[in-house]
Amino acid sequence: MNWSFMIVAMLPEHLLLAGIVVLITLDVLEVGEKHAASVAMGAVMASALIAVSLAIVQFQGSPFPGHFSVDQPTMVAKAVVLALALPILQLSRDEFGEDERFYILLLSSLYGVLLVSSSDGFLTMFLGLEIMSMPVYVLVLLAYKRHEAAEAALKYLVLGGAATAMFLMGASLVYGSTGSLALDAFVKAAQAGDTLASVAVILVLVAFFLKAAVVPFHAWAPDAYEAASVPVTGFMAVLIKAGVLLAVVRLVGQAKLGSPLVELIAILPLISMVWGNLAAMRQTSFRRMIAYSSIAHAGYLFYAFLGDGPTRMQAVIFYLLAYGLMNALAFASLPAGPNDERRDRLDALKGLYQRQPYAAILLGIALLSLAGIPPFPGFVAKFLIFKNVIAAGYTTYAVLGLIGSYLGIYFYLRVIQLMFMGSQPESAPSQGRIAITAGVLCLVPTVALTVFPGVFIGLLGR
């Protein structure tokens, strides 16, 4: 085990860390305030490029055995996460300008996501999860535009803390029943079947359900999404969700799941799809609607674990990419309003096509893809997950899940209906600025993924 190997294996993380250090230095010295966003962008971009190159050369190994390891799928996952962070960062630049604190927190959280997706033991995973979550509690509050933000951030903090506690408790019980803190102890505990082990498994799973906002542990999400500013909501919907799901991929691995565990990770996500989609129909706030939509999408994502071992990683990464791109695209093409509350109202989108046709078309594409209507990437992603579920023999769950996803079509269409068929509101809002660069950053891969989904699926391997 030599030093260069250890540095290269964690190079994406190190680059983020370097970015954070530079930003802190800039903040302390009070110089170069104008370049905070560019530094952050640069760090993430460099980190993404390194991840892509390491994935291409099929770099693999374990610099810290039992704690941290990388292989090709992990590197692809990291590259996807980092690439998804780019439009969100661009979006923040438009919203927040050059506030260093914002980028420091965002990069720290991103560091946590990367750490989680490489973790091999409960300790590393715990570190990663905390590094990932802590900054977000602050981000929700930072540069808040509404008074409810404080309440939402507190709620998020308390429930996030509860999830952390449950994870720790579960991890310690896993240790108690199997004598190991490696992640594969989780599956062993699930197969053991005694009370101690079952409690451990349930605690750990519930912690992840809480973090991913799966019904009935979802109540924090709509409040937090609504109260946070647009880029932070985008960050939570895309990257935090990605981090949690990648953690579950590490946790479950390629093991064959037995009977009680299968029901656990099928039934609550199924309820999540149905409830998320039903509740989204009634929302009047765009971000609340996206929150419920993300609750439903958490359901589809957990379904990926019903598939056979080797297919899980591929399905989760592809889904995260499609889903993340679409959310980022939706937030990028959402026109700015006179104030945050007005901007967030679905009514404000009425007649958008008349005012800003391209914003309406982009938002429409994002929503149709989220609804899983072909030919957009959301459809291929959903197809991949349900294909794996059926191939693993859970046809009934697949059919129920598809019906659950059908329920989601209506509320996405409702937004399109408002944009294209609604008449202009009385006091027609003026042309809101939309984040063009961020939009293009999402649109190009979206088109590529629509026309050539096969290429990317090929990259993910069998």
Place this chain on the structure above:
Amino acid sequence: MSEPAVLNLILFLPVIGMVLLPLARSDGMVRQVTFWVMVLQFILTLWLYVKFQAGVAELQFETRLPWIAQWGVHYHIGLDGFNVLLVLLTAFLGPLVVAGAFSAITKDVKLFYAMVFLIQFTMLGTFLAQDLFLFYVFWEAMLIPMFLIIGIWGGERRIYATVKFVLYTAFGSILMLAAIIYLVYSLQQGTGVSSFSFADLYRHKLPVDVQGWLLAAFALSFAIKVPIVPLHTWLPDAHVEAPTAGSVILAGVLLKMGTYGFIKLGFPLFPEAARAATNWVMLAAVVSIVYGACLALVQTDIKKIIAYSSISHLGYVMLGLASLDLIGIQGAIIQMVSHGLTAAGLFLMVGMIYERCHTRELAAYGGLAKILPVYSVFFMILTLAAIGLPTTSGFTGEFLVLLGAFNSAWPIYQAGNSVPLVMTVIAVTGVVLGAMYMLWFAQRFLFGAVKAPHAPLVDLNGRERAILVTLVIAVFWLGLFPNGALRKTEVAALQYQKWVEVAGKPPATARASSMSVQEAAR
């Protein structure tokens, strides 16, 4: 250019047109660009139709490229006897739809024609696809442009109608998606090959009970699209609220996607289950024929009359498919095209009168023959074609279907089961009912005391006449010379019959009998 390249060009012309549209500077230019692209598409399609060889069972002008190689998904298109007429019909109606909307659509013109292009693309793609994944993508993507066409340019209750249309259709498709995944998965289990190709899937034999489930899922999706009673309730709303162009596309082509689904996929993929369900399909067909006709009889909105008549006419298609008799199957294919022509024509004509009088209430009209003579002549011709008067396309279709149904019911009757025969006889009453509602409609509309809102009215202008003349020529061409079309579809009909595995008659007698039909038509 080689033929496969032309076929690809035909499919992607609408996309090219859509890309051109944002460059157009005025609404007039948008209309011109759309129209001429559509005309070009039709000319190319006609050329391919002429080149299409009758009597060849294989796909013609085929293109096959890997798309998602890991799953065995291919971009695979080609012409065969099943889709050749429907592709021609779609391309034929394209320019007419565009020209028909010149004066009616004044709001968001660019978006409108972009959506017409998009729906043309998805419809052609659905017919041409020879890969189940590709088929599903086109099938489902069609919802997007139609949702917008009805929802933006429709009538008063357009939002309700368009949401209902999408939710209905999407429900069918979501179960079909589950069935598709299962079907492909079981193919992979059975043969070790992951493939979505129709040809591979036809060869794959499934246990009968599995076939039943899968057929049910496919059939639900197709039956909603056709639509078959009792899944038809979205249709009148969608038709009434849609702008004229939307109704023409819906009635002209979209509904045929459902029947095409049955003939190309539903029945041949699951032959044993299909055979077991024959009587039920017949029942659904007969109910659709009679119930649709009865509903058409009592409507007071002229668009609704034609909408319900569509349900009735597509019932014949289903009857022909269920008969599993060669003549019946060919009749079903002809009936699809014939209905596409007449319903499209009638909806266009309703649109023309609506532009002048701004109402669709039948009671507001009367004696149009006196004030709009040219309009009335065209309307009468299309009415007679719709009720299947000999020499028109409607006759060829309905007559062949009923002949086929009797052909297949008679031996069963002699064997002691009279159910199919009784159903066929009931289906014949649909012809009488059809004549009743259409003629009664024409009588109240065209004859009697003169009344029309917003009189004095101007008779059809040159553009409108040109559209209708083109349609009427097509109606008579299919009525008088169906032989060319029948020959191009014959092998496909035989294949369908063989796949669903009924002892077929040799092709020679079939050709002879279809010839005698044509003579009877004269």
